[in-house]
Amino acid sequence: MTIDARGPFAWAKGAGLRSFPFELLSPVEAFLLEEFSEESELRPGHTLWGMLESLGRSLVRQARNLAQAIEHLRATTLSTECGGVGVLVYEGVLPAGPAAGLLRKELYPEAAIQVSRDGRGPGWALFRYDDHPAVDFFVLGGQPGVVFAHPVGFMCKTAEMPLAAALALCARAVKSTIFPASM
Numbered sequence: 761m762t763i764d765a766r767g768p769f770a771w772a773k774g775a776g777l778r779s780f781p782f783e784l785l786s787p788v789e790a791f792l793l794e795e796f797s798e799e800s801e802l803r804p805g806h807t808l809w810g811m812l813e814s815l816g817r818s819l820v821r822q823a824r825n826l827a828q829a830i831e832h833l834r835a836t837t838l839s840t841e842c843g844g845v846g847v848l849v850y851e852g853v854l855p856a857g858p859a860a861g862l863l864r865k866e867l868y869p870e871a872a873i874q875v876s877r878d879g880r881g882p883g884w885a886l887f888r889y890d891d892h893p894a895v896d897f898f899v900l901g902g903q904p905g906v907v908f909a910h911p912v913g914f915m916c917k918t919a920e921m922p923l924a925a926a927l928a929l930c931a932r933a934v935k936s937t938i939f940p941a942s943m
Contacts, residue, residue: 829859837867842927843934845872845894849923853879864889873930875923882920883907886930897933905929 768780795808802809838849848871854860864871872892878885888895897916901909905925908917916933918926 826857826859826862829855829857830863833859833863834867837863839868839871840927842873843894843931845892845934846870847873847875847927847930849927850874850876851923853877873933875926875930878917880917883918884921884923884926886916886918886926886933888914894935895930895933896935900929900933903929903932 768782772778772780792808792811799806799808802812832852832855833850836851838851840847840849846868848864848868850860854874854876860874860876864874872889872895874885874887874889876885876887877883886897888897891914896913898909898911898913900906900916905919905921906916906929907919910916913933916929918929
């Protein structure tokens with residue numbers, strides 16, 4: 761279903777949204793659509809032709825990079841469990857972009873924790889997926905080897921330590937009882 765065919769309100773309803781997210785509309789997209797509406801034919805040498813050609817090259821490059829990143833992560837990813845929740849472990853620094861999220865959905869969609877090398881320095885980055893209610897990394901603040909525990913509990917940074925020690929921290933961050941959000 762496209763916005764052009766049904767309008768933004770019907771599109772939102774079909775997408776299961778209460779209202780259309782107008783704040784996500786791109787001014788660049790609006791400009792390009794306006795420019796297209798004024799042309800009946802595009803040929804090489806036209807400004808829009810060049811933009812589309814550049815866009816196509818960029819998308820192909822991004823797709824190749826994403827495929828390479830996913831293959832690299834697939835080869836270096838472990839899945840385990842800590843404190844009763846699933847954990848994905850990336851033995852290196854996660855590449856920027858969507859590769860890690862896509863790989864998680866493919867390999868272990870129910871994982872609650874991600875552990876990876878921290879790209880800002882030695883140690884591990886511990887991350888809670890999807891605000892999982894059983895995981896709170898803030899409780900690790902002040903413990904040996906913990907450099908930073910975010911006050912909201914969604915992530916934690918460790919000093920250099922063996923992977924087993926980082927996984928033990930993850931197990932300590934998992935609540936033994938999950939209370940309802942209303943408590």
